[in-house]
Amino acid sequence: MARNIPKNTEKTRERNPTQSISFDFNIKKILQSEQLHFVLGILFILLGVFMLFSFSSHLFTGDADQSEVEDNLQSSIEPLKKQPKNPFGLYGAKLAHLLLFRLFGWSAFLLVPILLIAGYKLSFKKEILPLEKLTWQSLFYMIWLSTFLGFFVFMLEAEEKWSNLCGGIGYFINEYLYGFIGWASFFVISFVLIVFIVYYYKVDTSSFAANETEEDVALATPESETAEDNIAEAKNIKRVRANFETILAEEEPEEELAIDREDNFDEANIRPFLPPIVETPIAKSNNASKSPVALTIENSDDIPEIIEEFEDEAPILEINESVNDELVKKFGLYDPMLDLPHYKYPTLDLMKEYDMGKPNVSQEELKANSDKIVETLANYGIGIASIKATIGPTVTLYEIIPDAGVRISKIKNLEDDIALSLAALGIRIIAPIPGKGTIGIEVPNKNREMVPVKMVIGSEKFQKSTAELPIVLGKTISNDIFITDLAKMPHLLMAGATGQGKSVGLNMILTSLLYKKHPSQLKFVLVDPKKVELTLFNKIERHFLAMLPNAAEAIITDTKKVVHTLNSLCIEMDNRYNLLKDAGCRNLKEYNVKFVNRRLNPDKGHYFMPYIVLIIDELADLMMTAGKDVEQPIARLAQLARAIGIHLVVATQRPSVNVITGTIKANFPARLSFKVTSKIDSRTILDTGGAEQLVGQGDMLLSMGSDIIRLQCAFVDTPEVEDVCEFIGNQQGYDSAYMLPEFEGESEGGGSEKSDFDPSNRDQFFDEAARLIVTHQQGSTSLIQRRLKLGYNRAGRLIDQLEAAGIVGQFEGSKAREVLIKDMETLERHLKSL
Numbered sequence: 001m002a003r004n005i006p007k008n009t010e011k012t013r014e015r016n017p018t019q020s021i022s023f024d025f026n027i028k029k030i031l032q033s034e035q036l037h038f039v040l041g042i043l044f045i046l047l048g049v050f051m052l053f054s055f056s057s058h059l060f061t062g063d064a065d066q067s068e069v070e071d072n073l074q075s076s077i078e079p080l081k082k083q084p085k086n087p088f089g090l091y092g093a094k095l096a097h098l099l100l101f102r103l104f105g106w107s108a109f110l111l112v113p114i115l116l117i118a119g120y121k122l123s124f125k126k127e128i129l130p131l132e133k134l135t136w137q138s139l140f141y142m143i144w145l146s147t148f149l150g151f152f153v154f155m156l157e158a159e160e161k162w163s164n165l166c167g168g169i170g171y172f173i174n175e176y177l178y179g180f181i182g183w184a185s186f187f188v189i190s191f192v193l194i195v196f197i198v199y200y201y202k203v204d205t206s207s208f209a210a211n212e213t214e215e216d217v218a219l220a221t222p223e224s225e226t227a228e229d230n231i232a233e234a235k236n237i238k239r240v241r242a243n244f245e246t247i248l249a250e251e252e253p254e255e256e257l258a259i260d261r262e263d264n265f266d267e268a269n270i271r272p273f274l275p276p277i278v279e280t281p282i283a284k285s286n287n288a289s290k291s292p293v294a295l296t297i298e299n300s301d302d303i304p305e306i307i308e309e310f311e312d313e314a315p316i317l318e319i320n321e322s323v324n325d326e327l328v329k330k331f332g333l334y335d336p337m338l339d340l341p342h343y344k345y346p347t348l349d350l351m352k353e354y355d356m357g358k359p360n361v362s363q364e365e366l367k368a369n370s371d372k373i374v375e376t377l378a379n380y381g382i383g384i385a386s387i388k389a390t391i392g393p394t395v396t397l398y399e400i401i402p403d404a405g406v407r408i409s410k411i412k413n414l415e416d417d418i419a420l421s422l423a424a425l426g427i428r429i430i431a432p433i434p435g436k437g438t439i440g441i442e443v444p445n446k447n448r449e450m451v452p453v454k455m456v457i458g459s460e461k462f463q464k465s466t467a468e469l470p471i472v473l474g475k476t477i478s479n480d481i482f483i484t485d486l487a488k489m490p491h492l493l494m495a496g497a498t499g500q501g502k503s504v505g506l507n508m509i510l511t512s513l514l515y516k517k518h519p520s521q522l523k524f525v526l527v528d529p530k531k532v533e534l535t536l537f538n539k540i541e542r543h544f545l546a547m548l549p550n551a552a553e554a555i556i557t558d559t560k561k562v563v564h565t566l567n568s569l570c571i572e573m574d575n576r577y578n579l580l581k582d583a584g585c586r587n588l589k590e591y592n593v594k595f596v597n598r599r600l601n602p603d604k605g606h607y608f609m610p611y612i613v614l615i616i617d618e619l620a621d622l623m624m625t626a627g628k629d630v631e632q633p634i635a636r637l638a639q640l641a642r643a644i645g646i647h648l649v650v651a652t653q654r655p656s657v658n659v660i661t662g663t664i665k666a667n668f669p670a671r672l673s674f675k676v677t678s679k680i681d682s683r684t685i686l687d688t689g690g691a692e693q694l695v696g697q698g699d700m701l702l703s704m705g706s707d708i709i710r711l712q713c714a715f716v717d718t719p720e721v722e723d724v725c726e727f728i729g730n731q732q733g734y735d736s737a738y739m740l741p742e743f744e745g746e747s748e749g750g751g752s753e754k755s756d757f758d759p760s761n762r763d764q765f766f767d768e769a770a771r772l773i774v775t776h777q778q779g780s781t782s783l784i785q786r787r788l789k790l791g792y793n794r795a796g797r798l799i800d801q802l803e804a805a806g807i808v809g810q811f812e813g814s815k816a817r818e819v820l821i822k823d824m825e826t827l828e829r830h831l832k833s834l
């Protein structure tokens, strides 16, 4: 209304009956002013301090001042007979006398923190502790404590000496109660406290009932809970998770929180960066009563079914939006980067500057080459309508449009003749160039141009790239910087004869990712059977590397360990799929978005999932020594891991069929080839010839689906990689590398065959798993996996042992196994008898 009032001209003000409204408006403004808040806040704080000291002094001077203060309270006009002993003067003595002696007793001290916190909040706009809650609690405890202490003062008839303890309120309540029920008033007082605690703190009374589990309670939670209830419950969850920093998050300002997370790292023992997050209490849908089905993914055809299963069968989480919003409002979105808040991305000055000099291809060279092409083709009776040249860093592409009626295959067959006439190696004919209707002839330049890493990494295109896993490989034939997204590839197979630029290519991939990703977002698993190529990356172990628990080194060089690591990655994949299923997400990106929005519960094993990039520097070596043992997990990962953010980059010197087997090849849609020694090798890796014609030094062909592009790989020198790694390695990192799930090889396992089951040799988690299964009455591997935080294989072995021990029934396909023991008592007896 006030906004519609005409502007305050003298006239309108005279006539306008709404003048008072405009006055109100100003009052409101004054009340809302920051200055007033600040001043009031300081006043509150001073008052709090004044109270604290006058109350404390009263404990010693109260008796002496009593009669003086009482007199003054009766008639404040009469002059004081003697000065009060309280150093805070008459008013200090009066205030203390009123609040301590007449009203609340010692519990009046509780008013002090309220004043201090309220004052601080008003002045500095920061709530050290939740003020409203604190005020209600303090009021209750002031009265209750005064009554409680009053009981003893009254019963012991010590009011002369101790009336300060309980104040007037406590004493009179007890006097009144005693008149009715005598000393049983103590029960009433205690009962009031119990009622307050149960209702105010929303004590989960169901947890007192025997055998009822956390999950049952969650199921019992009425969906119509108010947002406030949910927040309170969320905070309860938080309280339990004392090892997470969440408590600090609530009570401390953001900056302090960040530092604390860093310091308390090892507290989150499973994953060093398990996120500090408060979760919305989640009520499960009706489907929750269905047994969760163990998730086994054998091949990529399963994926659509799994996704459907996510939608249909998975316990779908119902999220109370308002609570999440409340949490987000309070703590902000979850930021994984706060794990290492001071982390600095590598800078461009770590890379060498190269003097590029003049253009690498002269006009004369261009003219001479196009003349020779036209001439050679003319010699074979092929006329050319037009010719156009595009200069690239390594090769120049001459695009020709032949006269009408010329057969393309005829030109293609002239590859060697053209090479001969141009006296150049590495001519490649692309006939026709897809989508262009021209024929391309790539002719290597006499002076090739090196593509420095600084140029591509520093390019605007790369710096601004929003790809999930951006990698800048180098330049295309038309001098464009080529950037691709490894997350979309989703896996890359690399081949190239020795000395053709494979290692530089791998380093480019790693360097690109190191320049764009934060350690909390990405982890590398580095496999280096040659033992020398990737050692540079040791320095970034605590930032970017993942490793097996108890491994001595993060970079894996030993074939046996490679097999373990690959299998461990498969377990990680299964675990991640289970978490995605739980969260109702289809891929890692969706999952992480949900997590960042505080919609997933870390207590249920959810965490911010970093991408994992597995790099294998020499597959041939591994295939020779371990064959199927490495082929199978690689194929499985390649088939299934894309959705959960595990991407593979596998390089090999020998792209022969026994290294790049059909299974492996079929699952690597993106393939990159440096120069190879034969056309057959080129066919093995790219499904077409051409790679044998490359000119080396990072000249490469990238095949993604049907397209093949020629690229010049950028050059990153070993000292540059070293500097980047040192730059990262010198910064504060995690306590250790990212831990992959443990994997026990067949021989080390606890015996998976049912017939082999030996009760004395059971898994150390056997009893725990049995109790879990019987409590939940669900014979499910994924339950064991999630609750006991074990890998899929180990959980599977446990289920087999439970079957052998007669605790669960047989495997029944997609259904959970029947639980044969129905209650804990029988189970305990059974366990003892084993």
Ligand SMILES: Nc1ncnc2c1ncn2[C@@H]1O[C@H](COP(=O)(O)OP(=O)(O)OP(=O)(O)O)[C@@H](O)[C@H]1O
Residues within 6 Å of the ligand: 450, 451, 496, 497, 498, 499, 500, 501, 502, 503, 504, 505, 653, 697, 698, 699, 712, 713, 714, 715, 716
């Ligand atoms: N992109 C590039 N630009 C310029 N020169 C390059 C490029 N890539 C590689 N080279 C040159 O080729 C040499 C060999 O490269 P690299 O070590 O990458 O080969 P490789 O294929 O890994 O060999 P190997 O399999 O024996 O390890 C480099 O030392 C460098 O001089």
